[in-house]
Amino acid sequence: MPDLIVADLSRWQFALTAMYHFLFVPLTLGLSMLLVVMEGAYVMTGKEVWRRTTKFWGTLFGINFVLGVATGITMEFQFGMNWSYYSHYVGDIFGAPLAIEGLMAFFLEATLVGLMFFGWDKLSRPAHWLVTFLVALGSNLSALWILIANGWMQNPVGSEFNPDTMRMEVTNFMEVLFNPVAQAKFVHTVSAGYVTASVFVLGISSWYVLKNRHLGLAKRSMAVAASFGLLSALSVVVLGDESGYALTDNQKMKLAALEAMWETEPAPAGLTVIGIPNQKEHRTDYAIHVPYVLGLIATRSLDGEVEGILPLVAVAEDRIENGIRAYKAVEALNENPNDVQAREVFEQTKTDLGYAMLLKRYVDDPATADRATIEKAAMDTVPNVAMSFFSFRFMAGIGFLFIAMFAVAFYFISLKRNVPRWFLQLAFFAIPLPWIAAELGWILAETGRQPWVIDGVLPTFMGVSSLSATQVIMTMVGFTLLYGTLAVIEISLMIRAVKLGPGARILPKGIGGGGTDTHNEAVPARPRTIQFDK
Amino acid sequence: MELPLDYATLKVLWWGLVGVLLIGYALTDGYDLGVASLLPFVAKTDKERRLVINSIGPMWEGHQVWLITGGGALFAAWPYVYAISFSGFYLAMFVVLAALILRPVGFKYRSKRESATWRTSWDWALFVGGFVPALIFGVALGNVLQGVPFNIDSTLRATYSGGLLGLLNPFALLCGLASVAMLVVHGASWLVVKIEHGPVMNRAARFGQIAALLVIAFYALAGVWLAMAGMGYRIVTEMDPQGVANPLRKEVVVEAGAWLSNYGKYPWMILAPLLGFVGSAMAFVGLKNKTPLSLIGSGLAATGIVASVGTSMFPFILPSSINPNASLTVWDSSSSHLTLFIMLIVTVIFVPLILAYTAWVYKVLWGRLTTEEANSASTY
Secondary structure (H helix, E strand, O other): OOOOOHHHHHHHHHHHHHHHHHHHHHHHHHHHHHHHHHHHHHHOOOOHHHHHHHHHHHHHHHHHHHHHHHHHHHHHHHHHOOOOOHHHHHHHHHHHHHHHHHHHHHHHHHHHHHHHHHHHOOHHHHHHHHHHHHHHHHHHHHHHHHHHHHOOOOOOOOEEEOOOOOOEEOOHHHHHHHOOOHHHHHHHHHHHHHHHHHHHHHHHHHHHHHHHOHHHHHHHHHHHHHHHHHHHHHHHHHHHHHOOOOOOOHHHHHHHHHHHOOOOOOOOEEEEEEEEEOOOOOEEEEEEEOOOOHHHHHOOOOOOOOOOOOOOOHHHHHHHHHHHHHHHHHHHHHOOOOOOHHHHHHHHHHHHHHHHHHHHHHHHHHHHOOOOHHHHHHHHOOOOOHHHHHHHHHHHHHHHHHHHHHHHHHHHHHHOOOHHHHHHHHHHHOOOOOOOOOOHHHHHHHOOOOEEEEEOOOOOHOOOOOHHHHHHHHHHHHHHHHHHHHHHHHHHHHHHHHHHOOHHOOOOOOOOOOOOOOOOOOOOOOEEEEEEEO | OOOOHHHHHHHHHHHHHHHHHOOOOHHHHHHHHHHHHHHHOOOOOOHHHHHHHHHHOHHHHHHHHHHHHHHHHHHHHHHHHHHHHHOHHHHHHHHHHHHHHHHHHHHHHHHHHOOOOHHHHHHHHOOOHHHHHEEEEEEHHHHHHEEEEEEEOOOEEEOOOOHHHHOOHHHHHHHHHHHHHHHHHHHHHHHHHHHHOHHHHHHHHHHHHHHHHHHHHHHHHHHHHHHOOOEEEEEOOOOOOOOOOOOOOOEEEEEHHHHHHHHHHHHHHHHHHHHHHHHHHHHHHHHOOOOOHHHHHHHHHHHHHHHHHHHHHOOEEEEEEOOOOHEEEOOOOOOHHHHHHHHHHHHHHHHHHHHHHHHHHHHHHHOOOOOHHHOOOOOO
C-alpha cells in the first residue's frame, strides 16, 4: 500500500506548485489577447501611441510570461516525480494531451515569443502583429490541451481498464477530445484569464490617470480593457463550468458538496445562499435558504433533481461492493489471463474497480473488508464540504462583482466618456481580485474531486510514487524557497516597470526617445471626474 | 478498429521519435546550456556578457520546449519509463528543475537593473542553469546504461531503492563530464558562428577546442569502460514484439559486453558512435579556424553521442539492476497501440510545422550579433 503521509505531502506540493504556476497563467492568456487587440490598432491606424501602448504592456507580459514558462516545467515533470503510479495507470490517456500541448501550442508560443520582443525592428508591422497573434494563439491552445487533460481527470470518458497491462487505456480518443467537462472548463478558464488581464490593465491605467501620467496610453488601454473585460466577465459567469456536474456520480457529489446539500430535495431544489456546513453532523448550520433556485441553475429545468450528498454515499457503497468483485476478477486474471469466468465477472464490474481501491486506505486486500470498513470508505467519497461551499461562494461573488465593475467601466469610459475618481480608485484596488477568484476556482475543482485523482477510477493516495517523506519534504522546502524568492523579485520588477512607465530606459539611452507622453496632457489638479476625448 | 500500422512498428517508431526529440533538445537547447556554462569564462565585462547572453536570448525559450515535449512524449508513449525514471531520479530531477527555472528568470531579469551585484548574481545563476542540467543529463544516461535499482510488483507499482548519492558513481560521472564537454563544444561553436569577431569569440574558440579534445577522450573512455566492465543486459526468453505492454512477462540476464553486441548484429548502428568521434574532430578543426564547420561538427557529434546510447541498449530503455526481469524494453513498456498511432499522426503533422517556423525565426534573426546591438535597449 502506498504511504499515506507521502501522498499527503505530494498533494501539498502539487497544490503549491500548481497554484503558484496559475498565478502567471491567467495573465498570460488574457494579456496576450489584449496585446493582439492593441497592436491591431497600431497596424491599422499607424499611430505611434498604440505602438508604445503595446510595447509597454508587452514588457509586463514578458516579466509574467517567463515565470509561467519556468514554473510550467515543474508541472510537466511532477506527475512522473511524485505521482509515478498515477503516471503508469493513466499515462496512456493523460499523457497524450500533455504531449500534444507541447507539439501544437507550447512550441508555437515559446519559439515566437523571442521575436515578439526582439523583432520590432526586424519585421514589417503586419508580420510582427502576426507573431503577437501566434503567441496568443499558442497560449490559448496550450490552455485547451491542459484542460482536456484535467477534464478527463474529472470525467474519465473514452477509456477502460486493461487487466493485461493493469492500467487504463484509451478506447475512443474523440470522446477524450470532446469531453463536455473539458469544453466547459476551457471556456470558463480562458474567460477568467481575459478578465484577469482586463482588470490588470484597467487597474494600472486607472492608477496612471489618477497620477496624471501617460494619459494617452492609459485612456486607450482603459477603453480596450473595459469592453474586453465586460464580455469576458459575462462569459466567465454564464459559461461557468458547472454544466458538467450532472454527468457522473462524482461530479454530482462535487455539486452537492459545493451547495452543501446533504439530502436530495424535491425538484426544483432550493439554494443555500450562506451557512456553515457541518461535516460531522451532516447538516448546514445557520443556513439561509432560497427555494427553487438551485434546481433551475443546475439542471436548467423545473423537474430535474439535484442529488444530495448522503444518497450519493449510498450509491458509492453499492459501487464499492461491486468493485470488490472486479478487484478479485483482476487478481484472478493476473494469475491466469485465460480464466474465462473471471473475465466475464470483470467485464460486468470493471467500471467500479476504482471503488474497491478506496478500501486500500484501511485494508491491504479489499476482498477482506468488513461492512463497517465499506461504510467508512463510502463516506470518504464526500469531499471537504465547507471548503467547496465557501470557495465556490467567494469565487462566484467576485465573478458577479466583475460584471458590475466592467458594466460601470464601460458606461463611464465608452459611453459617457467621463470617469469619476472614485471609480479609478476602485479599479486600482480591484487588481488582486481575479487572482483570488482563479485560485479559489482551482481549490473548488480539485478538492471537490477528492478522494479521487481520476474520478471514480483511481483514488488520489493510490497514485503516489514510492518516495520517502524526507525526499518530498526536501523538494517542498526547495520549491518554497525558490518560488518565494522569485515571487518577490517578480513583483518588485513589475512594480518598478509600472512606476517607470512606457518608453522607460533602464539601459543607456539609445534608439528612439522614451517617455514622450509623460505629464504631457495637463489637467487641472485633482478634478472629481476625468474627461475622455470624444 | 484496424490501424494501418502494426503495434511493433509503432513501438520502434516511437523509440526513434523520443530519440529525435532528445536529439532536437541537444542540438538546440544544447548550445544554450553550453553558452551559459561558458558565460563567466569567455565574457569578462558587462558589455561582453550581454553579447554572449543575447546570442541565445531570443531563441532559448523555444529550444527548451524540446525537453518539455520530450517529457510529454515520454509520458504519452512510454508511461512506464516516464513514471519510473522521473520518480527514481527524484532529487536529481528536482535539481535539474531548479536549475532550469533559474535560467529563464536569469535571462529576463538580469539586465532589468543596473547594479553590478544584481547582474553578477544572475550571471552565476545562468551558469548554474547551463552547467548543472548538462552534467545531470549525462549522469542520468550513465546510470541508465548501468541499470537502475527498481522493482515492480504484480499491480505494476514500481519501487525504487537508490538515492541521490548512488547516482554519482564513477562511470556516471564520466558520462556527466562527457555531456558537459559536448555541450560546451556546441555552445562555443554557436558563439563562433553567431557573434562578432573579437576577444569573446577567441576565448570561446579556445575553450571549445579543449572541450572537443575532452569529448573525444571521455567518449572513448566510456566506450572502453562499457566493454571492459561488462555492462549490459540481454532478454533470454522469446519476446513477441506485438505483445501487450507488461514488463513482467520476460526473463533478462546481465551479460558482459551485451551493450556492444548490437553493433555486430546491426552494423549500420556503428554510424552513431562514429558520428560522435568524427563530429567532435570536425568541431575542433572548425573552432581552430573559426569557421561554421565547428557548428556542423558539434551538431553531428551531439546527434551521434545521444543516438549511440539508444543504439547500444536497444531494445532496452531502462534496465533494472536489482530485478533485471522487470527491465523496461521497447516491446513491453509502451502505451497502447491506439495511443501510439494517434500520437504518431499528431507528430507527423506538427513536427514539420515546428521546424518550419523555427527556421523562419532563425532567418529573421540571421547574422552576426555585434556588441553594440547586444547592448541596445531592445535586448536582454
